[in-house]
Amino acid sequence: MPTPKNLEQPRANALNEQFDQERSFSFLENLYLPEIFKALWYSLKQMFQPKITLQYPEEKWDPPSIFRGRPVLVEDNGKERCVACGLCARACPPLAISMQANEDSDDPKERYPDFFEINMLRCIYCGYCEEVCPEEAIVMSKDYDIVFESREEAIYDKERLLVPKEDLQDRLEFLREYKNRQFGQFWDFQEENNIHSVRDRDEEFHSGLSLVEMLEQQRHNDNVEPESEWVR
Numbered sequence: 001m002p003t004p005k006n007l008e009q010p011r012a013n014a015l016n017e018q019f020d021q022e023r024s025f026s027f028l029e030n031l032y033l034p035e036i037f038k039a040l041w042y043s044l045k046q047m048f049q050p051k052i053t054l055q056y057p058e059e060k061w062d063p064p065s066i067f068r069g070r071p072v073l074v075e076d077n078g079k080e081r082c083v084a085c086g087l088c089a090r091a092c093p094p095l096a097i098s099m100q101a102n103e104d105s106d107d108p109k110e111r112y113p114d115f116f117e118i119n120m121l122r123c124i125y126c127g128y129c130e131e132v133c134p135e136e137a138i139v140m141s142k143d144y145d146i147v148f149e150s151r152e153e154a155i156y157d158k159e160r161l162l163v164p165k166e167d168l169q170d171r172l173e174f175l176r177e178y179k180n181r182q183f184g185q186f187w188d189f190q191e192e193n194n195i196h197s198v199r200d201r202d203e204e205f206h207s208g209l210s211l212v213e214m215l216e217q218q219r220h221n222d223n224v225e226p227e228s229e230w231v232r
């Protein structure tokens with residue numbers, strides 16, 4: 001196939017001995033001096049441009065809300081929002097999250113993580129944990145300044161992971177806008193949905209049934225013989 005004329009021909013190299021196809025330099029290009037002065041002129045111009053370099057670590061960069069830094073747990077009114085459902089641990093590609101769920105019948109939320117750990121040596125900052133969390137309980141913070149001196153220090157426990165929601169407003173707002181766009185404007189995260197108590201659901205949704213009645217109804221439904229083979 002003939003080579004198109006408007007494409008630069010390959011230079012001669014060890015594998016290509018067609019020196020006749022090599023582009024020849026002009027006299028000025030052979031001198032190299034004009035190119036050196038061009039580069040010096042460019043450097044000189046840049047010296048008078050506004051400086052964008054930060055003197056890290058004295059000066060810290062404030063990342064935009066789209067930035068995915070260290071994953072943190074959202075602390076809402078002094079408590080973690082997390083209900084220890086385990087979805088984030090399941091979605092985490094490098095298996096960096098581990099937790100143990102516990103129950104507290106006095107807490108309207110009923111479930112909480114007894115311990116919650118993220119191994120920051122494994123974390124790849126993918127944000128999947130944030131994506132799957134139904135409670136907005138784990139989000140990617142702006143924290144990129146992460147240093148450890150030992151492997152043990154890289155395991156962040158619940159106390160180190162908790163960050164008040166007031167300090168995460170940028171990311172939470174970004175997530176709502178992002179999720180809104182993702183799901184066609186019908187996603188509207190409600191903080192009160194964090195309370196997954198059957199008691200509260202019964203009260204709030206006015207099902208007309210008490211918890212005992214709901215359980216009786218469930219038991220009744222379980223004992224009803226199916227009318228067709230298809231539902232067995």
Ligand code: SF4
Pocket residue numbers: 071088091092093094095096097118122123124125126127128129130
């Ligand atoms: S950001 Fe990704 S790798 Fe890190 S904890 Fe979340 S899911 Fe795991």
Ligand code: SF4
Pocket residue numbers: 081082083084085086087088089099129132133134135136137138
């Ligand atoms: S997905 Fe959210 S609520 Fe579920 S365990 Fe993870 S942080 Fe907690």
